[in-house]
Amino acid sequence: MSVNRSAAALVEVPRGLAGVVVADTEVGDVRGREGFYHYRQYSAVELARTRRFEDVWHLLVHGELPDGPQGDAFAAETAALRRLPDEVTRALPAIAAAANGNPLAGMRTALSLLGAARGFRPVYDIDAEQRREDTVVAAAAVPTLLTALYRLGKGLEPVEPREDLPYAAGYLHMLTGAEPEPEQARAVEQYLISTIDHGFNASTFTARVIASTGADVAACLVGAVGALSGPLHGGAPSRALDTLDAIGTPDRVDSWIRDRVLAGERIMGFGHAVYRTEDPRSRMLREIAQSFGGPRVDFAVEVERRVEAILAELKPGRELHTNVEYYAGVVMELCGLPREMFTPTFAAGRTVGWSANILEQAQDSKIIRPAARYVGPAAPVEVPAATPGAA
Missing domain, CATH: 1.10.230.10 (Cytochrome P450-Terp, domain 2)
Known part of the structure; x- marks a missing residue:
């Protein structure tokens, strides 16, 4: 009996890749049996209790928690990037109308346009510093995109970003048009920190698969948003x-x-x-x-x-x-967020975690390319002759 050598080399794994280790990571881990998860070497919950969002963002994309001056500089850098390119701003009303009141759906298109407008290049073709810059540019713009799409979908004018507000407070301000109460801004900030990253979930894995092809940062993030939009992942x-x-x-x-x-x-x-x-x-x-x-x-x-x-x-x-x-x-x-913005808010924070995983995956030149087991009719079968059409 002949042996299908490619089939003999296949490795059987559980459905959904449950429990299968597919990569090494320094971004963080989830220890489900202990009820514990961490970002790099720090407890994620402790970070949410004690640090600001920008500090944890710096930790994930730069690999270390910033000191006071470093943190302030990074917060100022990211705040300055909240403003969108003119060509993206002009397109947002049409995107919002096409998305029919779904800011997350609109964000897929808007992120793609942002990447083109900012001149993002394939991660395969750029160095580590440029990759990092691209992720920061994209993640800083996400709150502006989401809130503008939401407001346009409601017939309201977008609110211009303010560089003097921290990330979470700025997000709430752009969403509602009012400066939030400090306790509301801090509560949303803690939520965002607690959900920045969570192991190799479906959207993170999607981002890494796309990054393994060498695609640009916007392409990786668009794929991740698509995975997150599924009700079994981010819609709960x-x-x-x-x-x-x-x-x-x-x-x-x-x-x-x-x-x-x-x-x-x-x-x-x-x-x-x-x-x-x-x-x-x-x-x-x-x-x-x-x-x-x-x-x-x-x-x-x-x-x-x-x-x-x-x-x-x-x-x-x-x-x-x-x-x-x-x-x-x-x-x-x-904290005053409308329900249709719950999952988009989740996406705003998770964009930073996706970014860290994109950066890590881009260091590995091996494309992620699993196999599938064919279970269809036996092949090859002779192709039948085409049936002549009616005269």
């Missing part, structure tokens, strides 16, 4: 709030949850592909939500408590806790 924060709305009142919690669990339905905001303990991001965001207080927060905490108790009863032996999306939705709502 607003859906978690929809769960709270559907339950409505405390007296409906148990019956609503039991009906869904017994029907085999997923309860949005609970469970995670990696964590087997409480999601550390959810724990931190719960604390932030509770610092605001109010009936919405109290209700969310009670729903969390009852969902975990009922899941433990009906699905014994499984560790199912809230994930980052659950309290992320609550926090963003408390």
Whole structure:
């Protein structure tokens, strides 16, 4: 019997590449069984509690936390890059109209245009410093793009970026047109820091695959945004709030949850592909939500408590806790963000994590090119003669 040598060399792996190590990274890691994750050598949650967004951005793309003057210089550098090229600004109304109220969809087109306008070249053809500069240019522009697309979609004029505001405060200002309260800006900043990076998730892996081809930074980021837009990846924060709305009142919690669990339905905001303990991001965001207080927060905490108790009863032996999306939705709502901007806000922070992974992947000249197992009809089969057409 003949042997298909290429097939014999294939390595069987789990569906979805679950647990398969595909690269080495210094960007960070997720230790799901411990309920811990980190950016480089630092706890991500501790960074979110103690540092500003720009400091963590510097850590990921430059490899080290900045001291005071370095941090101030980097914050000023990135703030100056928030303003868009004229050709991008002129195109945004048409992009927003075509995106039909979906800022994330519009951002794919706008990012592509930004890369062309800024003259981004393939990462394969440029040095490490130019790659870093391109990622910073793109990531600095993302909040401006997202907020402008959102406002244009609502029939409002975009708000010009302000260089005197930090990243999160500037984002909220461009979104709402008002300078945010300090506690709101800090809460959004902590959320953004806590979600900058999270291992080789689908969008990060997508960015790295594209970077492995040598494509430019904008192409890598556009692909990552496309992956994030899928409801199984970045689309859950607003859906978690929809769960709270559907339950409505405390007296409906148990019956609503039991009906869904017994029907085999997923309860949005609970469970995670990696964590087997409480999601550390959810724990931190719960604390932030509770610092605001109010009936919405109290209700969310009670729903969390009852969902975990009922899941433990009906699905014994499984560790199912809230994930980052659950309290992320609550926090963003408390800070005045509309629900259609929850996932785009996630993307704004995650762009920095994608950037760090793009930079790392660009150092490796090996293209990512896995194989697929063919399961179609046996080949080759003789091609049938074309049937003559009717006269």
